[in-house]
Amino acid sequence: MEKVISELPPSAYVIFVISLAVIYAVQRFGLWQGEKGSSVQSEKAQVAAVIVDPSALNRLSDEVGKLVSALGSLIEVGEELVRTETHMATELDRIREELRIQREINRRG
Numbered sequence: 001m002e003k004v005i006s007e008l009p010p011s012a013y014v015i016f017v018i019s020l021a022v023i024y025a026v027q028r029f030g031l032w033q034g035e036k037g038s039s040v041q042s043e044k045a046q047v048a049a050v051i052v053d054p055s056a057l058n059r060l061s062d063e064v065g066k067l068v069s070a071l072g073s074l075i076e077v078g079e080e081l082v083r084t085e086t087h088m089a090t091e092l093d094r095i096r097e098e099l100r101i102q103r104e105i106n107r108r109g
Contacts, residue, residue, distance in 0.1 A: 011078040015071050 009075060009078050009082065012075055015074070
């Protein structure tokens, strides 16, 4: 488990934290709105909280699935970007070394 966590790209950590922040904000905002209501509305809200529309939950589940899929694609793109940048850094190191060798040859010649 620790190996999986340590191999996650930084973008995955950022996305996870943002997701938690959104969930927390929605929860706190919902509670704040509930506290603003009167006691009569509070009783209605309790009844409404018990009676939940399953189709809304299903739509929400579908949307969460799409979000997870999009985040997976984003992570793949980020990993490909890291691989590309690593390759470019290696090539730039090789070019720098070749230029250093050329300067040394020219200096001695």
